[in-house]
Amino acid sequence: MQTFIISSKNLSEGREVIEKILIQEKIDKFDIEVLEFEKDLGIEDVRNIQKKIYLKPFQGDRKASVWILSSKATNDAQNALLKLLEEPPPSCLIYILATDIGFFLPTILSRAKIIEIKDDLETNLDNLEQILEIKGAGDALFLAQVISKEKSEAIAWLEKAILGARTKMIESIEDKNEAIKFRKLIHKLELTHYDLKNTNANQRLALENLFLNLEYN
Template sequence: MTYLIVGNNEGNIKEGFKILLNRLWQRDINEDIFSMKNPDIHILLSNNIKSIGIEDVKEFQKEMMYTPFKEKVQIGVIFNSEKLTPQAQNSLLKTLEESTDTTAYILTTSNEKNLLPTVLSRCFKVYTKDEREVQLEYDNIFELDLLQAFERIEGISKERDDTLLLLKNLELHLQKSLESKIGEGVDVKKIYDDIGKVVNAKKKVEANGNRRLVLESLYLDLTR
């Protein structure tokens, strides 16, 4: 599994890391996430402060070839992943896609738009608190009855930007719910599936699909 933590605030990114590590290692993490010494955490390092190149990625991939030393899962970490060159991102694709049950990757970025769509499609995105705060208040039309929801959808779908904003806010809402459920140690498969459906709906809208039909279909899928 590959996770992408999106945010600008270091404290909130640490919080996101801690939640993920607690889940992946199935124990409470008390150490400072960014300074902890653990043989099962591998951080991609680069001598170039402006970019991360393909040679850096190759060295990182070598470190990730082994099995965990003491934890249940070894973690590959790429801070500021927006600095990855396009060539470096492409060289990562197979690595991210073929991660095993004992290997996970955590990337961080302040701007997900600088990552290739092929990389983003392999990541489960986790938005930090600072990212959520800049969003409009989530209007959960998916809790309305069918007639009310379709009436609201008819208005929202007239504008592409409004449609995408609704889907982004829905994804953020589900992400927040997921983090809460992970912390409680309950099954989160349905939330994962729902997030996937929202992501697919966004792709259809971005490809100029019929916005009203996309939202109506998503409503029916999520409320079954």
């Protein structure tokens, strides 16, 4: 796969991720072309891209073409890109950075690897949501298995879930019963987090015990 679509609500963070990827790929700075589009990417923009993208790298064996989309891309422009994305120049990696991937046509998405960059709050709430979606022993045991491979990762996962639960508790402050439920959930998460961080507790058993005994719903 030579084409990557990076989705990030913060374009600056998206740029940083692309820069790190290009360092890992060992692309020379003189072989990196960054094209910024403040308005919708249109047909004329695609023509300009096509003129430049087939040029050979200056320094190394490969080059990168980075497109920063501050807005979106028209359907006509995306259709015009299909052939290029299906058969890009062998020496070129393509990185498309956008704040949202919802406007991309399925035919475009199928020709690229999607990288979604979530901010800390989204990650925290995602972890919390996985807990709230537990409906029975099967769900509880499966989630414990997924996040317990490394103790350090399990601890970090719990920390984010705790932050997510605190956010929800604050949002529910006007609903006393809901706020109390989140406070109880936070207490249980914090107890398990403490055990994993300060004792020799087995992370999988600790998480299984936590998830099997949750009474949030």
